[in-house]
Amino acid sequence: EADIYQTPRYLVIGTGKKITLECSQTMGHDKMYWYQQDPGMELHLIHYSYGVNSTEKGDLSSESTVSRIRTEHFPLTLESARPSHTSQYLCASSERAWGETQYFGPGTRLLVL
Amino acid sequence: AQSVAQPEDQVNVAEGNPLTVKCTYSVSGNPYLFWYVQYPNRGLQFLLKYITGDNLVKGSYGFEAEFNKSQTSFHLKKPSALVSDSALYFCAVRDNIDSWGKLQFGAGTQVVVTP
Numbered sequence: 236e237a238d239i240y241q242t243p244r245y246l247v248i249g250t251g252k253k254i255t256l257e258c259s260q261t262m263g264h265d266k267m268y269w270y271q272q273d274p275g276m277e278l279h280l281i282h283y284s285y286g287v288n289s290t291e292k293g294d295l296s297s298e299s300t301v302s303r304i305r306t307e308h309f310p311l312t313l314e315s316a317r318p319s320h321t322s323q324y325l326c327a328s329s330e331r332a333w334g335e336t337q338y339f340g341p342g343t344r345l346l347v348l
Numbered sequence: 349a350q351s352v353a354q355p356e357d358q359v360n361v362a363e364g365n366p367l368t369v370k371c372t373y374s375v376s377g378n379p380y381l382f383w384y385v386q387y388p389n390r391g392l393q394f395l396l397k398y399i400t401g402d403n404l405v406k407g408s409y410g411f412e413a414e415f416n417k418s419q420t421s422f423h424l425k426k427p428s429a430l431v432s433d434s435a436l437y438f439c440a441v442r443d444n445i446d447s448w449g450k451l452q453f454g455a456g457t458q459v460v461v462t463p
Binding site: 241275276277278280283293325327333334336337338339340341342344 | 391399400442454455
């Protein structure tokens with residue numbers, strides 16, 4: 236198992252609430268990623284980061300935002316949750332190297348009512 | 349542009365029989381290829397990867413994959429499947445000319461191993 240952690244694992248929240256999904260890794264990896272995945276479906280990259288103070292949007296448009304103030308921490312925030320945000324969110328990290336492997340956290344399953 | 353295809357939504361196999369999960373890819377340069385497995389309500393676990401060298405790559409839990417450049421394929425194989433291999437399998441590719449390193453994932457193949 237990779238040393239990458241996500242909290243909470245499950246979250247049920249009402250529409251309009253602000254939420255932050257936490258992701259931390261202890262491997263010292265420069266690169267971090269957020270993916271969105273509906274159950275049993277493919278992964279969509281929504282945000283990524285090269286390193287501290289670097290954030291980019293991914294392939295799938297998302298209303299979420301991210302920050303990278305510390306190497307080990309890459310939180311994702313939804314300012315106003317909506318039912319369309321219901322999904323699983325997976326965080327991953329990798330070294331800055333050619334052919335590097337991405338290691339995934341256990342995921343956060345979000346349900347917005 | 350890079351892309352990856354997993355042509356089978358589901359593969360059914362009896363325990364003890366060989367398991368094959370298919371993957372084909374398209375890249376502009378040379379491919380970096382990966383296989384991951386996902387169990388219910390979990391993140392993805394890395395199984396194996398091909399970067400360069402020997403076309404046959406051995407990975408975790410008895411899995412292996414063969415890189416075939418002429419057929420642009422990277423099929424995952426296991427000689428004797430276990431019930432515990434039942435899971436969702438993802439193939440992913442990265443183009444080696446992509447300096448950033450973004451992975452393109454396939455849609456996934458559900459493997460069902462019956463006792």
